[in-house]
Amino acid sequence: xxxxxxxxxxxxxxxxxxxxxxxxxxxxxxxxxxxxxxxxxxxxxxxxxxxxxxxxxxxxxxxxxxxxxxxxxxxxxxxxxxxxxxxxxxxxxxxxxxxxxxxxxxxxxxxxxxxxxxxxxxxxxxxxxxxxxxxxxxxxxxxxxxxxxxxxxxxxxxxxxxxxxxxxxxxxx
Numbered sequence: 335x336x337x338x339x340x341x342x343x344x345x346x347x348x349x350x351x352x353x354x355x356x357x358x359x360x361x362x363x364x365x366x367x368x369x370x371x372x373x374x375x376x377x378x379x380x381x382x383x384x385x386x387x388x389x390x391x392x393x394x395x396x397x398x399x400x401x402x403x404x405x406x407x408x409x410x411x412x413x414x415x416x417x418x419x420x421x422x423x424x425x426x427x428x429x430x431x432x433x434x435x436x437x438x439x440x441x442x443x444x445x446x447x448x449x450x451x452x453x454x455x456x457x458x459x460x461x462x463x464x465x466x467x468x469x470x471x472x473x474x475x476x477x478x479x480x481x482x483x484x485x486x487x488x489x490x491x492x493x494x495x496x497x498x499x500x501x502x503x504x505x506x507x
Contacts, residue, residue: 337360337361337362337363338361338362338363338364338365339351339361339363339364339365340364340365340366341364341365341366341367341372344373348370348371348372348373349366349367349370349371349372349373350372350373350374350375351364351366351372351373351374351375352374352375352377353374353375353376353377353428354377354379355376355377355378355379355380355385355388355399355426356378356379356380356385357380357382357426358426358427359419359426359427359428361428362427362428362429363428363429363430363431364428364429364430364431365430365431365433366430366431366432366433367432367433367434367435368411368412368413368414368415368432368433368434368435369411369412369413369434369435370411371408371409371410371411372408372409372430373406373407373408373409374406374407374408374409375404375405375406376388376399376404376405376406376407377403377404378399378400378401378402378403378404378405379402381401381402383423384421384422384423384425384426385399385421385426386398386399386401386421386422387399387421387422388407388419388420388421389419389420389421389422390407390409390417390418390419391417391418391419392412392415392417393409393410393412395407395409396422409430412432413432414432414433414434415432416429416430416431416432417429417430417432418430454493454496454497456496457489457492457493457495457496457497458489458492458493460492460496461488461489461492461493464488464492465485465488468484468485468488469481469484469485472484472485
């Protein structure tokens with residue numbers, strides 16, 4: 335008997351979890367990512383009056399469950415925390431633990447920001463963007479060897495600056 339489950343991502347990228355309703359909710363604890371919508375598919379398998387409705391604490395929702403069938407409830411994206419759900423009588427209880435993504439946001443939908451999640455990577459990107467501004471004048475005014483030295487010094491400056499600026503702002507786990 336499942337007491338705890340983690341929501342899975344369907345092919346469309348939505349979080350989905352199935353909950354069986356039979357003399358209680360199974361699983362009764364769901365873990366899902368905060369900041370993403372959550373689809374819960376309730377499979378009601380009993381005729382208890384208590385299983386007719388499900389009530390959510392956040393958002394404040396009260397939904398009727400189809401007898402001996404499936405009912406889909408879509409919850410909007412919410413911040414980290416806990417959402418409780420119960421039957422209308424309060425006998426059946428469940429909860430959803432909304433946890434922040436370990437990287438601080440939804441990594442697979444971050445695009446370029448996901449690739450720049452460390453100070454070193456940010457420094458490299460910054461250096462690559464500014465390299466023409468450093469290299470062209472250096473080559474024009476200095477010889478090729480000195481231009482390479484200037485480019486390497488600018489890389490070091492970017493690394494030190496980004497490590498200082500971005501490395502200190504991130505809480506340590």
